[in-house]
Amino acid sequence: MEARAAGHGAALGVFGENLTTTGLLETEVHIGDKFRVGSAEVMVTQPRMPCYKLGIRFQRSDIIKRFLLSERTGFYLSVLKEGEVGAGDEFQLIERNASGVRVVDVTRLYSSDKRNLDLLQRAIATEALPNNWREHFRERVNKLYDQ
Secondary structure, eight states, X not given: OOGGGGTOOXXXXXXXXXXXXXXXXXXXXXTTOEEEETTEEEEEEEEOOOOHHHHHHHTOTTHHHHXXXXXXOOEEEEEEXXXXXXXXXXXXXXXXXXXXXXXXXXXXXXXXXXXXXXXXXXXXXXXXXXXXHHHHHHHHHHHHHXX
């Protein structure tokens, strides 16, 4: 996420990202998508979620809310195949996850769209999404059925 998206003019990398990209948007990238970058292969696993330290760093109590509302959280990648990655290397999509659950979908389920049963079930079925996310969404589904 660029700092400008959260209302700051800070430089890229201020949020601790290891890779900064252009054109890989949370609204288009799916959990489980696989990419080649340099000679490495990586897979998108989950959105990057803010913690209380972000508020401390920016000395703003509303920064976490703004971060989530921007829906430009960034995302984590798991390394499928180690390799060399350098500045200017392009991310090449090598496999699109057919589940259709985008990074922004997971962020929305967490922050604003908590009752979307269809999307919750699709997220739970997305094997590339870490178990702690899937369990969190299972618990939410169970609560919805209990109501």
